[in-house]
Amino acid sequence: MAIDINKVLLLGGGPTSIGHENELDAAAFERLIALRKTGAQIIYVDDNPFSVTSEEIQPANVYVQQVNFKNVVNIIEKEQPDAIMATTGGLNAMQIAWQLSESGVLSANNVTLLGIKPADLRKVIDNQKLRDLLTEISEKVIASKIVADDSEAMDFVREVGFPVIVKPISASHDTSRFICNNTDELEDALDVSFKRTYIKRCSIEQSIVGYKEIEMVGVRDTNGNKMLITGLEDMDPIGIHSGDSIIFAPTQTLINEEYQALRTATFRIMDALNVTGTCHVQFAQSRTDSNYFVTKVSPFFTRNTLLAAKATGYPLTYVSSFLELGYTFTEIKLPTKYSKYLPFMEPTMDHVLVRIPLWPFRDINDVDQHLNTLMKSVGSTIGIGRTVEEAIIKSMHSSQFSPRDILPSVSKVDDDDVINQLIHPLASRILILMEALRRGFSVDELSELTRIDRFYFYKLNQLLRAQDYVINNPMSPHSVQVGHKYGFGDGMLAELWNVNISEITRMNRNTKQPVTYKEIEPSAGEFIEATNIFTAAMNLKMKVNHFPAKQP
Template sequence: MMHTKRPPQPRRPLLDHRFIPDQPIRKVLVLGSGGLSIGQAGEFDYSGSQAIKALKQEGIYTVLINPNIATVQTTRGLADKVYFLPIDQDSVMKVAENELPDGILLQFGGQTALNCGIELHKRRFFQDKGIRVLGTSVETIMDTEDRERFNARLAEIEEPFAHSASASSVEQAVKEAQRIGYPVIVRAAYALGGLGSGFANNANDLVNLARKALSCSPQVLVERSMKGWKEIEYEVVRDAFDNCITVCNMENFDPLGVHTGESIVVAPSQTLSDAEYQMLRNSAIKTVRHLGVVGECNIQFALNPNSREYCIIEVNARLSRSSALASKATGYPLAFVAAKLALGKALPAIRNSITQETTACFEPSLDYIVVKMPRWDLKKFERVNPHLGSSMKSVGEVMAIGRTFEETIQKAIRMVRDYYVNGFERDIEPYSDEEMQTPTEARILAIASGFAHGRTVDDIHAQSQIDRWFLQRLAHITHFEQHLTRLAGAHATSGSDNWLTVELIWRAKQLGFSDRQIGRLVGNTELEIRKLRKEYGVLPNVKQIDTVAAEFPAKTNYLYMTYAGGRGIHDVSDRAGGMVVLGSGAYRIGSSVEFDWCAVSAIRTLRSQGTHSIMINYNPETVSTDYDECDRLYFEELSFERVLDICEREAADGVSCFDGRSDSQQHCHVAASPRCAHSRYDTRND
């Protein structure tokens, strides 16, 4: 498992002059990500838009190459000039020769931009034209993308990695697998979203995987499988002066074996001891410093759940989907800061735009829990393998925020299932041991059925290897659901009224139960439960995301709602009026970044007219969920209950919708409500 130790290498000087421009940077070429694809979606519209904002704040002329007409970053008025051309070598060379930029940013366009930049670097195009690659160098990017080079760099600082070998042919891959021993995992170099990767238990599996991987990459890595270990991620930021911080750490709900983009992800980590957290944090900072990353990067670890043994899985020396999640989860504008660092600025010199008092060198502290849940549209494809593995299949994701895991996971389930499911509900998906061992998108709800039908935490842990802490929290939801159902049945038999007390409703809401969910359990309608809880004074609190757990006052209106933290204790005051804009929710086949463009355009128009704008959305990949786009941002559900809560809290003058799916359904419900009869409603659906 562990590599052979080598003599320690000399530490880099604290000031790395390679990343501090010796000449003023006046014009920068930014590479976008091109068309959306599995594993590369709206998160790069968000990161590219933030980078352009940062460059323009510094007075730098920006030139963007991106052929995707549906993106916010290609909107008139953001970049100074936009080329709707493919992200390939010929197009980039032609634009660069025409524009003569001082520098180029590769890290904000995903794997497409990185691969293009690497090929141009190999051809010495940047060197010959005098164009600086800003931020992390191409050599460092190649160190993280080429698996053989990556392992060699980790060995220099005695950081552990999986026993592995690279191969450029199927025959070589089989030979290396026999030497390492099955099971193994095959990973493709320079690939997007785990494309071409998978687990092989024997030579036949390996041959099929290696052929697939080599069809999309010149190199594959065959490495020892650590399936069943915990998967932990850290988002790390470093400047050219060697200031380095971790912005966010995240833990996968699913054990290793499911791609992190396919897994439910929780931030901050919930099952690590402080010793484990600090061990991995120190390793992350040590690795990023040694590699010479300047800007932002993501580092992924495998951690043995039965010991403190760990190894580094990979480092992404660029903005990624995890970066967008970490940025929205903490309120730390990762892409904006990374662009500033690429210009040679120091972290202490950049202000934290959330608090406007601390610097960007201040590590975020969270007093809430965030859950990311992927969304799949597998039913729209024929003959697709429904099982989740090391290659991405999800087309979007949602992000829920709350004060308890139970509250937050139930929010996330409703978001990703478009409210056809009320939360962690039984009998939506059947339980089976096979589902636990080889999961599909149905596993989270299959667990609910398992608990409801007598399966224990230990039973499900033995089959799934999901950490017991998560399973205990989920079992808690099921136990309360059963308790509420028993009470409803007993009082229905006796004919007694008023048994649904304020304490029961408070407890249900703190565990994430929606009004409709409670109504289904006790035999009432959603509106009846809403009326009752309002009579009891059971109302959600509005909380701010401030990056520093209230140690400093926040100046932003980045908000979420929760029933925890006392009654009637809000972080912001009421507003009188304004326009609510409903976002599109999770991306899906047929509804994607184009509706985020619509929402952002609406918000900017409202603000230009002096109208108070209120955004509601839960998609962390979007520009519309940037805290600086609107007057108030609610990272919340697009449900009848929550939209009505916000409309009443804000005394909204009207609601606008910009999608033909999730938000338009809620628009119809809210518009029909007599409680919002005074408001105006508008919809823009395609």
């Protein structure tokens, strides 16, 4: 049954920073559209100078202030809202919601926390309580301990051995995770972490570096009905922060049994936490068997929650807003552009999305550019295609890598440096992976060195083969078709063949291959929708045969 709310306080995500991007503001804007349909008055607090959401609310109802405990308390006491929505404000907003509950501010002012009950939120914020809950529902967790000093940390290491991961317990430094392989690295990590934590506690856990990182995004209503939006797979293994990894949606290398096990685990966790709305769960999946660990539970909007929504075209923020208000899936009416789609239909994808991070290293030269558990990217690009290869090329085309080259070359890097970067990756790692394939490294060798699944090397090798075929067969209609199939745009083909792009356009007309736009919607073409979200593609009416070349 829906909650009767006349005034709701919406917490913003704050200004953009590393690990804290403007997707949260986009989610808050979509939430605003949904909440307006309820007739409730919306009070918004945020200090994001570029917030679109704040511009769409009456100025008298907008507080341009830092989203912190003190400011939110003052707003609650002044405005007296019926409820507070914190899930689109990220981890910081959820931390504040927990503090409001623990301090008695919510109960004293009769404010309802939407999305998750305060008692269940505490299980998420308190690492030990979350571990106890996961153990209670038979979900595997990594050996971990909260420590107050170096001595307690060393006692833990003596029990589990190196490597271990150290991270401060701090909402504002969620991305700081340090892999420690020896005592010296542990001492350095503890020194930094204790300075960053606001309660002088650090979490230290057993390392599972090398496992696959899989992410699941689900939604749940008050009746316990659940649905998976999609699964996401990081190309890079655990040990590289998800924000710095190339991510694929849907998952690419899981067998069905593994996928279903993680889907079931996600639902079990959502039930245990009584979540209404969205929940993002991250897993470490073994590469050799079906074992997995739960690594993180986020019953709020995250960067990758919103990536899942973008990948599928599912109106996740809109639906989640009503779910948090107490509506069930069957009671939610989607916007008219989803003419036949129903909120309780699990999305189906007929395309692949790839996200490639962007880094600030061109402007900040004197920092360590190695990728590890500390997030360093400041944004990302996405590519969407019918195949993994097409999506990769489209994403690279928009990234920091030269947009005028098919596959930018790093051929001047010597062999020793290539091997070093395979083991200790930099931001340009996808180029190094391709260069290693060019130099004859086998797929098995590369997978062993990088802990990246063989599947991705076969896909990257297909791109190299496609490039070679296009280069060696200039101005051929079949080469154009091959290029289009693998995501090479007309400008890229023209650059390779050193001709004017009008020549490629003419060839497209002659072979009746016009540019078309594929709709991103959650039914994979089952229904005719009007989501207004499209990706460019070539209309390949002729079957493109594989180019004649040997497999590696």
